């Protein structure tokens with residue numbers, strides 16, 4: 001049990017070796033291009049394969065290791081929120097959601113001068129949450145272009161029924177933008193099979209990569225024809241990347257959303273984490289172990305008459321269990 005793990009996970013043992021190795025290679029290598037070709041690019045390829053498993057992506061083409069969660073949210077909103085094209089200017093969000101996610105969404109509404117176009121769905125009652133979300137999508141389908149929500153709530157720890165919500169969004173022509181801050185490394189995801197339009201994540205919570213570590217973007221293959229709203233030189237095909245005359249030729253699939261090169265020390269932290277997840281049997285095994293611990297803590301707290309905010313039952317929660325403390329205990 002790691003009681004402060006909500007914001008920053010513990011350091012995996014494998015991480016130090018990766019980071020020290022990166023420093024050593026950098027110190028002794030005289031030919032940086034060879035270092036990239038022989039070491040960093042193959043490492044990135046391995047990371048992509050491991051991430052595809054974690055996300056439940058159909059292939060590595062559906063994912064891109066890039067930037068931080070908030071920047072990635074801006075990137076997919078720039079691509080999937082298109083009120084001028086669709087005529088649907090509302091964005092649905094849950095309440096509560098983390099402030100940075102709300103700021104990003106508000107930024108796009110400001111940019112399109114649609115300040116009043118945010119619809120919030122209250123989800124503090126975990127027994128009602130999935131029904132309320134689906135009902136709002138159905139109710140707002142003619143005016144809402146996007147549902148932007150977390151897969152696992154950072155307040156209640158609820159793991160929403162994403163399969164059902166994604167189906168509902170598709171049926172009602174609402175783009176589903178999923179935020180995976182508390183889902184990556186905590187729960188099993190099947191983003192491709194569930195038909196999620198796109199998703200963004202950071203790597204510092206249950207991925208245990210330290211704050212600021214590189215996150216990523218998932219884009220479902222049915223959306224590969226979309227041009228990324230935010231672009232940079234690493235999103236363009238390798239053979240035109242250094243062209244003097246700018247000519248953005250989007251890389252096939254989600255890698256087109258990469259904007260800049262990847263810091264090798266970020267990649268080292270991600271590699272340490274992904275190897276650790278694999279070493280302990282993969283995300284399904286970790287999720288089961290987490291559930292055993294969760295149930296034990298849940299029942300113990302219940303017996304002590306604590307007021308628990310998080311839902312019970314395998315598949316309904318992430319890695320965190322939230323308890324409401326009265327003022328006396330807090331003090």
Ligand SMILES: Cc1ncc(COP(=O)(O)O)c(C=O)c1O
Nearest residue numbers: 068069070071098100154181202
């Ligand atoms: C739900 C959620 N959204 C956004 C963020 C911000 O992430 P970043 O600093 O990578 O932009 C966090 C980080 O704690 C988070 O938990």
